[in-house]
Amino acid sequence: MNPMTTAPLLQPLADEQIRFFREQGYILLKKGMSPDLIDAFNGHIYDIRSQEPVPEWAGCDPNKKFALRLFNPHKHDSFSRQVMKLPVVRGALAQLMGREAVCVQSMYFYKEPGSPGQASHQDYYYIKNDPMTMIAAWTAMEDRVDEENGCLWVIPGTHKLGLLPHGAVKNLEEHESWTEETEGADTSRQIPVPMEKGDILFFSELLIHSSNKNRSKDRWRRSYVCHYIREDSSVLHREDLRQKYPLY
Ligand SMILES: O=C(O)CCC(=O)C(=O)O
Secondary structure, eight states, X not given: OOSOXXXXXXXXXXXXXXXXXXXXXXXXXXXXXXXXXXHHHHHHHHHHHHSSSOOGGGOOOTTOTTSSEEEOGGGTOHHHHHHHTOHHHHHHHHHHHSSOEEEEEEEEEOOOTTOOBOOSBOHHHHSOEESOOOEEEEEEOSSEEOTTTTOEEEOTTGGGSXXXXXXXXXXXXXXXXXXXXXXXXOGGGOEEEOEETTOEEEEETTSOEEEOOOOOSSOOOOEEEEEEEETTOEEOSOGGGOOOEEOO
């Protein structure tokens, strides 16, 4: 017997779930990340912005240290990279893409009470990649992520529409002004995706999705969102996202 073996990839998704993703453009993996790991990661991210001075890469408005988001922590911080490489995420992505994924972007959202959400959009509009293989993994970092504190909303099946035009955000009370909004989408078909701590939502780069304002009094809506492409894809337009991070 050969005592050496390469660790096999996890295969957390059943065939039926992979079919659901192909049909609807998303799939929710319940309890994908352990609450202990999330608590440690939330604390670690808090510590990064609590440093004096805040490291340059994590820079922010000094009066709003825990607002909006931390952009691309995986490029600078090994804990963020480890969470980006979670074996269950790596395995699910390989199942959905047909071969291994690499990471190109990460975002840690604070979404503090009272803060606006992000208007309907398709991620491909912001990150053009060829061939089109990008999938996001959006992890809930709070006990409850729901309509009150600004959960994600998706329009099932819209990943089959191709890229739609995007224009100015229409409702600035609800949504951040610095983003753009899909035009011509039938938002009456959108559904909320309530999540619990550690649930991971995988969704296609063409799926129309959004989030609303955090209307809770005191519940944050932290999330860690990483974007992955198939290892043989290349990011074409965004120079800042060209570096591919393997998941092993
Ligand atoms: O978390 C949110 O509110 C929006 C995130 C999002 O739309 C994205 O990562 O593409």
